[in-house]
Amino acid sequence: MKRLLLVTLLFCLNCLFVWGQYNIKYEDEVLSSKERANLEKVIDFQLKFYNNARLDSLIKASDVKLYIYTDYSAFLLHQKEQMKTTLHRSMGFYSSKNKEAVVCKDKNETRFMKTCYHELSHFFTNTYFSKIPIWLNEGLSEYFSEMKVTAKEVKHIKKDRNIARVKTMIKNRDIDLKNFINWDRQRFYKMSFAHDGYGYALGYSIVLFLMEQHKDMVPDYMGKMASEKDSAITFDQLYGGGFGQFEKDFLSYISKQ
Amino acid sequence: MQYFKQNILTCIFAVIFSMQFCFSQGGKSPAITISSDRDRDGNITFVSNNDDYCDYYVILDFPELRGYTARGAYPCKKNVRTGRENLLTLKKISDTSSPGYRWSYTFYRGSINAKPNLDYIYAMPVKSGDSTRVNFGRSGEFKLYFNYRHAGDTVYACRAGKVCNNDLRDGSSKTYTSREKIVIYHKDKTFSEYDRYTTPLVHAGDNVKVGQPIAIVQPDENGKKFVSFAVYYLDKDKMLADGRKHTSLIPIFHTVNNGDCKLDEKITYVAELTGELVTQDMNKKEKEKYEKKLLKQNK
Numbered sequence: 127m128k129r130l131l132l133v134t135l136l137f138c139l140n141c142l143f144v145w146g147q148y149n150i151k152y153e154d155e156v157l158s159s160k161e162r163a164n165l166e167k168v169i170d171f172q173l174k175f176y177n178n179a180r181l182d183s184l185i186k187a188s189d190v191k192l193y194i195y196t197d198y199s200a201f202l203l204h205q206k207e208q209m210k211t212t213l214h215r216s217m218g219f220y221s222s223k224n225k226e227a228v229v230c231k232d233k234n235e236t237r238f239m240k241t242c243y244h245e246l247s248h249f250f251t252n253t254y255f256s257k258i259p260i261w262l263n264e265g266l267s268e269y270f271s272e273m274k275v276t277a278k279e280v281k282h283i284k285k286d287r288n289i290a291r292v293k294t295m296i297k298n299r300d301i302d303l304k305n306f307i308n309w310d311r312q313r314f315y316k317m318s319f320a321h322d323g324y325g326y327a328l329g330y331s332i333v334l335f336l337m338e339q340h341k342d343m344v345p346d347y348m349g350k351m352a353s354e355k356d357s358a359i360t361f362d363q364l365y366g367g368g369f370g371q372f373e374k375d376f377l378s379y380i381s382k383q
Numbered sequence: 384m385q386y387f388k389q390n391i392l393t394c395i396f397a398v399i400f401s402m403q404f405c406f407s408q409g410g411k412s413p414a415i416t417i418s419s420d421r422d423r424d425g426n427i428t429f430v431s432n433n434d435d436y437c438d439y440y441v442i443l444d445f446p447e448l449r450g451y452t453a454r455g456a457y458p459c460k461k462n463v464r465t466g467r468e469n470l471l472t473l474k475k476i477s478d479t480s481s482p483g484y485r486w487s488y489t490f491y492r493g494s495i496n497a498k499p500n501l502d503y504i505y506a507m508p509v510k511s512g513d514s515t516r517v518n519f520g521r522s523g524e525f526k527l528y529f530n531y532r533h534a535g536d537t538v539y540a541c542r543a544g545k546v547c548n549n550d551l552r553d554g555s556s557k558t559y560t561s562r563e564k565i566v567i568y569h570k571d572k573t574f575s576e577y578d579r580y581t582t583p584l585v586h587a588g589d590n591v592k593v594g595q596p597i598a599i600v601q602p603d604e605n606g607k608k609f610v611s612f613a614v615y616y617l618d619k620d621k622m623l624a625d626g627r628k629h630t631s632l633i634p635i636f637h638t639v640n641n642g643d644c645k646l647d648e649k650i651t652y653v654a655e656l657t658g659e660l661v662t663q664d665m666n667k668k669e670k671e672k673y674e675k676k677l678l679k680q681n682k
Contacts, residue, residue: 290620294630299501316648320519320526322631 148187149226152194156231161239164275165192168243171280172270176250179345185254191226192246201230218245220252244271257352260314261307265329269337284334289383291327296377301328303373307357335379340365414551415439415463415490417470425475427451429486431463436545436588437568438462438494439553440617443470443486450482451475462494491628492553493617497572503663504643505541505634506593507654508577508612509534514653517646524613525631527646528579531600531608534654538580538598538610540591541634543664544569548587565597570664571616573632578611593663594656 148169150157157165169190177184195201202212205228208221218229218241227245232238247270251263272283295301306328309317318325336344343364350360361369414435420428431441444458451473453459459471475482509515513534520526544567565577565585580598585591600608618630633645637660639653646652658677662670 287624290624294618294620298499298630298632300633316519319521319523321633322523322525 149189149191150194151192152196152231156194156196161235164239165242167275167280168270168273169246171273172243172246172250176254179348180254185250190246191224191249192242193221193224193226193228194242195228195230198230201228204228217241220245220248222252225249225253240271243273244268246270255348255352258348259307259351259357260309260311261325261329261332261357262348262351263329264314264326265331265333268326268330269333282334282337284383285330288323288327288330289334289380291323292331292380293383295324295328296380303376304358304369307332307361308355331380332376335376339375339379411550411552413490414492414548414553415441415488417441417443417486417488425482427473427475427484429459429470429472431461431468431470433463433465433468435492435548435551436465437492437547437566437574438464438572439490439492440495441470441488441490443488445473445484445486447483447485448473449484450479451484460495462496489554491617492547493574493629494572495617495619495622497616497618499573499614499616499632500571501632503542503571503635504637504660505575505614506539506656506660507636507638507652508538508541508610509654510537510539511594511654511656514651516649516651518609518648520611520613524615524627524629525633526578526611526613527634528609528611531610534608536600536608537596538577538600539656540567540593540595540597541612541636542567542569542575543590543592543661544575546585546587546589546591547574550587567591573614573616574629575634576611576613576615578613580610593661 148166150165169187169192173185173187173190193204195204201217204221205219206212208223208228209219213219217232217238218227220226221228227242227249229238229242229245232241244267247267248263251258251266255263268285268288269282272285274281274283292301306325309325314325314329336347346364347360350364351357354360358369361372365372412434414433416432416434418430418432420430422428429443431439431443433439439462440460441463442458442460445453448457454472454474457471461468461470463470473484507515508529509531515534516530516532518528518530520528547566547568549564549566563583565580565583567575567577569575577598579600581601582599583597584599585595585597591597598610600610602608613631614634615629615631617628621628621630635643636646636652637643637655637657638646639655641650641652662673665673
């Protein structure tokens with residue numbers, strides 16, 4: 127009997143540790159056990175990736191902050207309070223005030239999980255790599271929002287729509303890569319909303335190219351780009367053959383997709 | 384009597400329902416209608432009728448086909464020009480006891496073979512010599528909002544082409560709108576679209592030239608005069624995907640102060656209509672005719 131009690135106690139302690147390792151706040155039972163399990167696996171995956179890029183100190187699991195709302199009005203009110211504005215088309219945002227990702231529960235499970243993964247990436251970039259260029263910030267979020275969780279692994283599923291969009295840009299001679307990678311936030315969002323998700327699609331495709339072709343180098347790029355204002359200089363310094371070669375390789379990679 | 388009343392009620396509901404359906408489609412009739420002609424041997428030819436002044440891409444499908452063979456591939460996918468065009472013929476198989484078929488079709492404004500001329504230089508939609516600024520839209524499709532604060536009230540054609548009939552609808556959401564727009568079809572099978580004007584000066588079927596006045600704009604309730612302008616084409620790469628079938632382009636405009644460029648916000652541009660802009664879309668004959676006309680005018 128004593129042994130059984132001990133085993134039960136150990137099991138409970140273990141559950142508490144696993145479920146409580148991230149700072150995920152929500153009202154009621156908003157997450158199903160499957161959602162919760164998938165979310166934690168993707169957080170683990172992102173945590174590993176972002177910790178690889180950190181040179182000074184590691185991000186702890188308990189540092190990860192995600193707030194999930196079930197009520198859309200409450201979510202909007204919180205957004206207004208945090209950002210001084212409300213973005214009606216978005217179901218998630220990063221609160222720089224509280225340094226946390228905030229998401230509103232969507233009835234569409236797939237979309238909701240993607241929003242969670244997207245905002246979690248923003249949590250990591252905005253909290254720990256705040257100076258990285260906007261194309262990389264949004265590109266990484268777009269990349270991490272498309273994760274498939276299986277029993278064995280967490281893997282990225284290519285976002286065909288974004289790749290097709292970039293192919294159209296290339297076909298219509300609508301890309302000036304050197305200019306794009308130095309866009310500020312204002313320009314990035316303005317062009318993205320004005321022109322069919324321009325910045326998101328292109329940022330994602332560059333990240334996809336780097337993750338697929340030069341994965342080991344990505345942490346170096348992130349570290350360098352956080353300190354270097356001109357992303358082209360980073361490519362000149364880190365990419366074999368410099369920015370020109372990077373541009374050539376990237377365009378060739380996209381054309382083969 | 385009771386039966387008569389029921390029939391009347393049914394008729395009223397049917398009329399209300401059909402009116403609702405009609406209004407939900409903006410009350411517009413389809414740009415493409417399909418008819419079928421049966422010959423003496425029982426073969427059936429499907430014919431499209433395009434009432435618009437531009438090409439359409441038509442997909443004619445047969446979810447059910449018994450006792451017939453199609454001449455040519457089906458689903459039949461074809462660009463159709465204005466007027467009537469044969470799409471496909473169903474040939475009757477002689478020994479079939481109960482032949483039958485069901486068909487459906489969809490259509491999109493534009494040609495699937497559009498090859499946008501990316502080097503084309505557009506004239507600005509304001510009077511030559513006037514200045515203007517632009518704002519970008521936020522609708523996803525690239526749109527420029529030209530500010531007419533210092534540019535009078537006349538909208539000028541940015542490129543030559545034929546005015547489409549906007550009282551018709553296509554199979555995509557492109558023309559499901561209650562607001563009137565001027566849509567012009569160009570030689571390279573792209574469209575340019577002008578919106579937010581007040582009075583049109585051109586009509587469906589008109590051939591317009593670069594720099595021709597096409598509309599009058601009046602100030603809105605805030606005293607601001609804006610006209611939106613967009614260039615797009617039917618994109619074959621989008622045919623298999625959900626959503627929009629058209630892709631918008633960022634046009635290059637001729638300006639006096641910035642040369643030929645893609646316009647940006649917060650910059651004032653001065654418009655100019657040059658001979659080169661006017662003759663860009665012309666063939667050799669048209670160019671010679673235009674130059675002769677200019678010579679005559681100068682004499």
